[in-house]
Amino acid sequence: MSIPDVLVVGGGGSGAVVASRLSEDTDCEVLLLEAGPVPDHGFPDASLDARLVPGAQPGHPDVRPVPVHLTPEHPYTAPRGRVLGGSTTVNGCYFIRARRADFARWAGQAGDARWSYERVLPFLRAMEADFDHPDGPAHGTAGPVPVRRAALDHPAAAAFAAAAGELGHPAEVDKNAQDQPGFGAVPTNTRAGRRVNTALAYLPGAAARPNLTVRGEHTVRSIVIECGRATGVVAEHAGRPVVFLAGEVVVCAGALVTPHLLNLSGIGPAWRLADLGIHVVADLPSVGAAISDHPQLAVTWQPRHSLPTPESTWLGGVLHLASSSGGQSAGDLEVLQSLLPLTALTGGTVSAGWAASAFLVSVLTPRRSGGLRTVSADPEVPPHVDYGYLATPDDRGRLREAVRAAWRVLSTAAFGEVCAGPAEPFDRGVIDDDRALDQWVRTHLGTAQHTCGTVPMGPRGAVDAHGRVHGVTGLRVADTSVLPDAPLRGPAATAVLIGELAAESLRRP
Structure with missing residues (x-):
């Protein structure tokens, strides 16, 4: 084949966007390489x-399991999409934009106003x-991603809405x-279920x-770099x-694969790469120096009666509220409702019935910790990935607040219409005791x-505001790894935005 103008590594949340947008220019030859399969006859139902x-x-065949540590004592497996569409093919279809404060923070850290909310x-x-x-x-009406909000007509979703009102949440x-953050339906990238x-x-x-x-x-195993150019x-x-x-x-290989690929190609902390026998191309200590993510817990509850199967999405409502130490991060605690039991989510079924359901509680406060080390x-040898959760008193305090926020929902009269009580073996004594919680x-x-x-x-990072890797010509990064820290909401919609911004930068430098 002829040499393409642009080669895109990874066809996921950002990469598919970059490839598609660039190919709108008929003079631009684009090659998209995806590590996983590209379905010839569409995706299975x-x-x-x-x-x-x-x-x-x-x-699941479309998932690549990545070994990580949430804390030094807590090994975990992080699933990542390994199929065309990447993690947007295997995630929960949660499609909430980052907050205005996120964009202001990123614009400041990038030193470029193109990341401000008004510009994006x-x-x-x-x-x-x-x-x-x-x-x-x-909002837009003609873009490629359909956005629909989860209906709140399921009995458990309606009870959550009533409970939020009972607790005084806007x-x-x-x-x-x-x-203003409060209770509402979850925007999803879905159409007719x-x-x-x-x-x-x-x-x-x-x-x-x-x-x-x-x-x-x-x-892709490595990037070819000759005389400082990819x-x-x-x-x-x-x-x-x-x-x-x-x-x-x-x-566009994702926030766990991209830094590892850069390291293998000689881009990263020079002393560490040299110790591994990797020829150093660009000394960029910030590659893999930290990770930003959202710790999450499942607070499960037992239904009072058999619950119906959700019709179009596993998602119910979502509550965002501020932690006591969140500062300006209004809405940095999230209580996300699953209309399906965890056993159904892990088993690939859609029945609810009498099985215990869950609230997924997360701390969304922007922070960096841990790191990724090749x-x-x-x-073939995976990097060592440490999320660095629970490292500070604030980390632990905010997670306690998030669990207690879900507990208060379970304790309302409104949610008592569907809930017979918590399914976890803890009582009010555990909830009120910091050490036990x-x-x-x-x-x-x-x-x-x-x-x-x-x-x-x-x-001081690894790339500029356009994703161009410092010290290497002809090489860009366009996925959530470039965000200095995670947004105050899940980043799926922001991953798509990154693809849009990268394509625009390439087309109109």
């Missing part, structure tokens, strides 16, 4: 049912077709409108373009190495899979 979360199902709003509008709020100035009708991942949203219209080539089952990649296909040359390389020059948190700790910040942008 089970992958598109918005009531299912493939990433929660152990051993046109791109947020252009990427969506919002069917619930089509007339407002904050109603937040549109979670994507930057209003079907998942619309970035592959389905962006690539079908581009598939017939002769200037776009999409290849699956091509795992000239292509080395990929593995069917057990054999394949070299692809390109005018420019854009890495430990071998062999690409901290112990419960440690044994139940999980993560929301919202990883960011491993290749941060900024003058």
Whole structure:
């Protein structure tokens, strides 16, 4: 094949967007390499049912398990999408925008106003077709990603809404409108109960373009860098190495794979790479220096009566409220409702019935901790990943607050209409005792899979505000690794935005 103008590594939440948008220019040859499969005849029904979360199902074929540590004593497996569409094919279809405060913080850290909310709003509008709020100035109506909010007519969702009102939380009708945080429905990237991942949203219209080539089952092992310029990649296909040359390389492999790939290519902390026998191309200590994500716990409850199967999504309502130490981070605690039991989510079924259901409680306060460290020059050896959760008193205090917020919902008269009580073996004594609750948190700790910040942008980071890697010409990063820290909401919508911004930067430097 001819040498493409741009080679995109990874066809996930950002990469599919970059490839599609760039291919709109008929003079731009684009090659998209995806490590996972590229379905020839569409995605199977089970992958598109918005009531299912493939990433929660152990051993799912579209998921790559990544070994990590949530704390030094707590090993964990982080699921990442390994299929066209990436994690947007296996996640929960939660599609909430970052907050205005996030964009202001990122613009300051990047040293570039292009990341301000006012500057990104046109791109947020252009990427969506919002069917619930089509007339407002904050929303678009003709973009590739359909946005629908979870209906609150399921008995458990209606009870949650009533409970939030009973507790005095404000109603937040549109979670994507930057209003005061409170209770509301979850915006989702779905249409008629079907998942619309970035592959389905962006690539079908581009598939017939002769200037776009999409290849699956091509795992990129390293970036070829000659005289300080990226000239292509080395990929593995069917057990054999394949070299692809390109005018420019854009890495969109995700916040865990991207920094590891950069390290293997000689980009990262020089002393560590040299110790591994990796030729150093660019000494960028910030690559993998920290991780930003959201710790998460499941607070389960027993239904008072058999609950119906949700009709279109596993998501109910969501409550955002401020922690006592969140400062300006209004709404940095999240109580997200699952209308399905955890056993259904992990088992790939959609029945509710009498099984215990859950609130997924998360701390969304922006912070950086832990880190990702490449430990071998062999690409088959995974990096050591440490999330650094529970490291400070504030970390532990905010998680206690999040669990107690969910407990208060369970304790309302309104939620008592559907809830017979907590399913976990703790009582009011544990809830009121900081030490006992901290112990419960440690044994139940999980993560929301919202990883960011491993290749941060900024003058002291690894890339600039356009994703261009410092010290290497012709190489960019465009995924959530470039965000200096995780947003105050889940980052799926922001990953798509990053793809839009990267494509715009490449097309109009």
